[in-house]
Amino acid sequence: GAGVSQSPSNKVTEKGKDVELRCDPISGHTALYWYRQSLGQGLEFLIYFQGNSAPDKSGLPSDRFSAERTGGSVSTLTIQRTQQEDSAVYLCASSLNYGGRNTGELFFGEGSRLTVL
Amino acid sequence: AQRVTQPEKLLSVFKGAPVELKCNYSYSGSPELFWYVQYSRQRLQLLLRHISRESIKGFTADLNKGETSFHLKKPFAQEEDSAMYYCALSVRRNTDKLIFGTGTRLQVFP
Numbered sequence: 001g002a003g004v005s006q007s008p009s010n011k012v013t014e015k016g017k018d019v020e021l022r023c024d025p026i027s028g029h030t031a032l033y034w035y036r037q038s039l040g041q042g043l044e045f046l047i048y049f050q051g052n053s054a055p056d057k058s059g060l061p062s063d064r065f066s067a068e069r070t071g072g073s074v075s076t077l078t079i080q081r082t083q084q085e086d087s088a089v090y091l092c093a094s095s096l097n098y099g100g101r102n103t104g105e106l107f108f109g110e111g112s113r114l115t116v117l
Numbered sequence: 118a119q120r121v122t123q124p125e126k127l128l129s130v131f132k133g134a135p136v137e138l139k140c141n142y143s144y145s146g147s148p149e150l151f152w153y154v155q156y157s158r159q160r161l162q163l164l165l166r167h168i169s170r171e172s173i174k175g176f177t178a179d180l181n182k183g184e185t186s187f188h189l190k191k192p193f194a195q196e197e198d199s200a201m202y203y204c205a206l207s208v209r210r211n212t213d214k215l216i217f218g219t220g221t222r223l224q225v226f227p
Contacts, residue, residue: 003160033214040126042219043161043203048212056212091161104149104207106215108161 002026004109006092012115013082021077021112025094031102032075034067037089037111046090049075050097082116089113119144121206123218130194131226138189138221140178140204149207150187151215152178156200164189164202174198194225 005024013019025032034046045059049069060066064082069075079086090113093106120143130136142148152164165173167180167187178189187204204218 043217
């Protein structure tokens with residue numbers, strides 16, 4: 001597809017279960033970002049990938065959160081032992097890179113809405 | 118510390134009225150600032166960036182380094198401008214990420 005694709009679009013899970021959220025970026029975009037969008041909190045940065053490596057994972061809230069990217073393309077955000085406060089919309093975005101710097105224009109997916117009961 | 122502040126959660130105006138959405142930032146480096154917009158049931162998308170110095174959909178934003186502000190303005194609001202607006206700061210030092218504010222919801226009434 002032409003845009004950033006995320007799955008699942010909606011996920012309801014029970015407290016304590018693990019969840020995996022997937023992001024398929026725009027082809028050719030080397031930078032990939034995960035953000036969390038909560039009511040009243042705006043967009044909270046989680047992690048940033050350049051290729052397969054993550055130069056900045058400073059936004060991951062706890063060690064229950066992890067992410068990986070393979071083949072310079074698809075990324076998976078994993079939340080272990082989910083808690084109710086993890087309920088939010090998880091947004092993925094990708095960006096082009098020119099001369100080692102990202103353009104600053106992020107292309108966002110539609111998000112994965114996670115509800116932890 | 119890097120921070121973006123949008124003091125207004127909600128801004129309501131009537132069609133044809135001027136609009137100013139406020140954004141202030143805190144950053145010790147050379148700032149690159151952006152406005153993103155999310156219309157109802159659509160994806161978050163770039164509206165404009167300060168280095169372009171362009172007007173998009175009638176909106177403009179000027180970077181004021183003295184006041185560390187990047188307010189978004191439009192002289193005559195339209196109903197279709199109703200959306201969520203996020204100000205964002207590009208942080209390049211040891212990383213390459215955008216930091217977003219908490220957003221301002223603009224409601225334009227007919």
